[in-house]
Amino acid sequence: MAPVEKAERGNRPGEFALIEEVFAPLASGAEGAFALKDDAALYRVEDGCETILTVDAIVAGIHFLSDDPAESVARKLLRVNLSDLAAKGAVPKGYLLVTAWADDTTFDWIKRFAAGLADDQKRYGVSLWGGDTVKTPGPLTLSLTAIGEVPIGGMILRGGARPGDDIYVTGTLGDAALGLEVLKGRLSGLGHEDADWLVRRYREPEPRCSLGPRLRGLVHAGLDVSDGLLADLGHICETSGTGARIEKDRLPLSAAAKMALRQNETLFPLIAGGGDDYEILFAAPPEKGNEIEAAAGEASVRATKIGRVTGPDEGVTLVDGAGHAIPLKQLGYSHF
Ligand SMILES: [Mg+2]
Structure with a gap:
């Protein structure tokens, strides 16, 4: 769409030069992107497959910190979307990008942002198919739509969990929330290595793309943890019409997180509810346990059994080592 007023460009090249110089190279891997010179992209779905779409927008000062490195912002934007695709069992193919540059977004920042995308495109096998670039009087805002494929009927849904299913989560929990605490100066006392590692987990989540497609046909329900373990488990239970019982000691x-908790156990709510984990949470029947273990091994992703799906009356319960329920309100979850 043409802007009502001509954009002020500062040290940035104009829209068309920016697309040609910085973004067109990101589209070179996709024939249907027409080097970003057409009005739309063309995408041919593999025979026997269907398309899975997801979109996320991030805003400076809200979803990332204004001084986060441009490369990290790019990776986070792409990866949170790839994480959604992975949790749905999809193989990522390409993406569309909308960038709304703030007045103070420099050309150098944009070039580093594109370099971050270029790295991750190679890592995850995707390319840029199209998008739009505008300027905004507000904070830097970025939106990315990721496109993936599953065999027809293969999408992993939120709503299929059944009582008796085992509940698993990939990777480790709470690192990103603790990393944000480090960046905000509210978590000191950790060694440099631990602190840096937590910050990296906040800035650059690792979408479990190698595992997600292998879970198709093995699991009843799944999603990626973005709002926090307990909240996202609540989403599965609500959609599935079940409850769930999670064992605290199995999380x-x-x-680095263990070290942080050892120093201050009141940080625990960040583990169970801090969010930004981008790990896959899924429910699977116990008889699939061996196959899930094998799939996780092939994908080189850790998957840990943390609890069980229950009937709807039990709600979402977190229990301690003795099997006693830990009141979630105590952890700051007023909506349970
Ligand atoms: Mg999600």
């Missing part, structure tokens, strides 16, 4: 923790 997978990184060495």
